Amino acid sequence: MTFPHAAPDPAVHTPGRTAREGGPQVRPIGTITRGTTGHNRLRRADRWVAAVYGRLLRAHDAPLVVDLGYGASPVTTLELFDRLRAACPAVEVVGVEIDPERVAAALPYRREGLSFVRGGFELPVGRPPVLVRAFNVLRQYGEAEAWAAWDTLRARLAPDGVLVEGTCSEIGHRAVWVALGPEGPRTVTFAARFTGFDRPSDLAERLPKTLIHRNVPGERVHAFLRDFDRAWAACAPYRSFGTRHRWIETAALLARDWPIPTTPPLGGRARWRLGELTVAWEAVAP
Numbered sequence: 001m002t003f004p005h006a007a008p009d010p011a012v013h014t015p016g017r018t019a020r021e022g023g024p025q026v027r028p029i030g031t032i033t034r035g036t037t038g039h040n041r042l043r044r045a046d047r048w049v050a051a052v053y054g055r056l057l058r059a060h061d062a063p064l065v066v067d068l069g070y071g072a073s074p075v076t077t078l079e080l081f082d083r084l085r086a087a088c089p090a091v092e093v094v095g096v097e098i099d100p101e102r103v104a105a106a107l108p109y110r111r112e113g114l115s116f117v118r119g120g121f122e123l124p125v126g127r128p129p130v131l132v133r134a135f136n137v138l139r140q141y142g143e144a145e146a147w148a149a150w151d152t153l154r155a156r157l158a159p160d161g162v163l164v165e166g167t168c169s170e171i172g173h174r175a176v177w178v179a180l181g182p183e184g185p186r187t188v189t190f191a192a193r194f195t196g197f198d199r200p201s202d203l204a205e206r207l208p209k210t211l212i213h214r215n216v217p218g219e220r221v222h223a224f225l226r227d228f229d230r231a232w233a234a235c236a237p238y239r240s241f242g243t244r245h246r247w248i249e250t251a252a253l254l255a256r257d258w259p260i261p262t263t264p265p266l267g268g269r270a271r272w273r274l275g276e277l278t279v280a281w282e283a284v285a286p
């Protein structure tokens with residue numbers, strides 16, 4: 001696979017000193033897992049991060065963003081870098097990966113503002129990140145480990161920082177992610193390509209590890225997805241105007257009973273028209 005920024009950059013800028021650059025040697029926290037990744041599979045989450053947290057990034061002089069567990073190739077880190085640079089030209093991105101071979105494979109793609117380092121949940125970067133993205137990483141851990149990883153990562157964030165942890169389908173047509181601040185989880189976002197599902201609860205297969213085993217009767221996330229499907233069915237008449245229109249009407253209907261933001265940056269037509277829906281974490285928490 002070739003990438004747009006394939007030329008090795010000898011004048012690499014690495015934001016802050018890492019463990020491998022002279023600090024104490026720290027054993028990375030975590031386990032090497034499957035490295036599946038793919039071009040553009042995280043596009044929906046990147047777009048959401050830029051829209052919802054772009055202002056946060058711009059409020060910092062040189063905001064540090066970590067892409068944790070980028071996989072067998074750094075393609076999604078390169079895409080994140082480009083998309084966030086468009087929203088915040090001063091952003092610096094570090095890809096952190098626990099597999100040393102995958103770090104070695106990524107090094108030729110370094111450039112000013114973009115670097116790669118071996119590490120795990122301890123995040124061996126020189127200063128607290130304003131944003132950490134971890135996609136398709138925790139699904140390969142146990143549920144208890146996923147909760148513990150959330151705690152570890154939240155503790156590493158800048159005081160106003162955010163962790164975006166999620167899961168998506170192979171080519172990114174179905175995705176679910178949670179945004180967490182240092183204080184805890186804030187929101188859950190469902191995102192889908194309009195041709196990528198029959199009913200909203202099809203996205204349940206992509207729930208983050210901390211929620212996926214809770215999609216059973218009696219749990220809030222199950223009730224939410226049940227109501228999401230009911231609203232979708234009730235809005236079937238809008239089908240004739242297109243699936244996008246039906247999704248927007250479904251979101252508006254669901255927002256009558258569930259804490260769904262209806263204004264930007266998290267909600268309203270501008271987000272819903274993209275096939276997104278964000279709900280407050282408390283509403284679906286186990």
Ligand SMILES: C[S@@+](CC[C@H](N)C(=O)[O-])C[C@H]1O[C@@H](n2cnc3c(N)ncnc32)[C@H](O)[C@@H]1O
Pocket residue numbers: 029030031032033034035036037038041042068069070071072076096097098099102119120121134135136137
């Ligand atoms: C399935 S790939 C995901 C790649 C990319 N984020 C994506 O969504 O396309 C998961 C990667 O996370 C890495 N990983 C697992 N645990 C990790 C940890 N604790 N710290 C850093 N990387 C980790 C694995 O080695 C693997 O390369």
